[in-house]
């Protein structure tokens with residue numbers, strides 16, 4: 476569809492989502508390997524990072540003198556939002572209001588409307604969309620409508636309805652924005668809330684779909700309409716790696732849209748893979764990891780980083796890495812070497828060992844031995860659906876265990892493959908005597 480360009484005059488707005496204000500990074504303490512506590516300065520910075528990122532968004536809006544701010548859900552980390560999160564959110568919105576910038580807000584699955592809310596009045600320039608129906612609000616400049624924003628909030632955590640169906644572009648709106656927290660096309664790694672297809676959104680005649688929910692930045696369609704996820708402005712856990720931020724959107728007089736990424740995260744999560752292939756001694760391994768991490772930090776502009784290292788590849792040092800407490804010692808030694816300044820730290824969260832012995836598992840799987848049989852069974856399980864189902868059934872006893880289950884999630888197909896691979900490596904370590 477499209478073709479609605481009525482000439483709004485040029486405008487600029489910021490699109491952010493998934494602020495998760497006051498996220499406490501509880502998972503971090505649990506995942507810290509290698510003993511030793513996470514330093515106070517690192518934890519403090521992380522716990523303040525969601526607020527810092529929001530302030531960076533507000534600063535951007537004010538510095539760029541934008542026309543309006545869009546916040547596409549999961550403003551808060553939990554439905555029973557902390558008082559602190561609500562006060563800090565208001566502070567930012569007041570700064571925007573003082574600069575004459577309106578803000579449009581929907582709530583998502585994390586901060587749905589059934590949760591607790593303090594009695595805090597937001598500035599009149601802020602519109603929080605209701606959880607009952609899609610509403611539309613005009614954006615005015617000098618009394619003239621320059622854009623219209625439509626949106627809806629979540630009444631509860633699990634919304635299974637396709638909300639896209641409820642949206643309709645209003646007549647005569649010069650630039651129409653739809654604000655929605657949803658999963659487009661069943662994107663993996665995120666709950667399939669308010670599920671919809673890209674086609675559902677394309678057909679509605681809007682100019683811009685401001686989405687939230689998926690924490691990775693993605694422009695699903697560049698124009699006619701532009702459909703985008705800004706990602707979260709601050710990574711919340713070790714798997715939310717890389718640069719995080721919001722989108723600064725420029726619209727020309729002819730409704731041509733350009734989207735610019737703007738980084739906002741004070742702390743970066745990174746995952747760094749290092750292969751042990753060709754490394755012959757332990758000190759070289761230590762120095763190699765240190766060097767890789769420092770180079771990574773330079774490339775990231777020297778910002779604070781919390782890093783995870785994944786050791787992989789086949790090599791001679793595998794036999795040391797599988798020793799009890801070796802990896803823990805490695806973490807401790809690296810932490811002593813890496814920068815730990817109050818502000819500009821490079822904190823090593825953990826080292827995961829996924830290395831293999833210097834053997835040819837393929838060759839071994841053909842041999843008529845217990846190990847050979849086991850390895851060929853593993854090869855089969857990677858492709859055979861019945862075997863995979865059997866394996867999942869066995870694993871479910873562990874995943875559903877009341878205590879162990881708290882730390883585990885159902886593995887996806889890739890993870891199941893990794894588990895099988897590790898099982899093969901473990902079998903080689905335990906059963907192979909080094910002779911053919």
Ligand SMILES: [Mn+2]
Pocket residue numbers: 493549585688689690
């Ligand atoms: Mn979220």
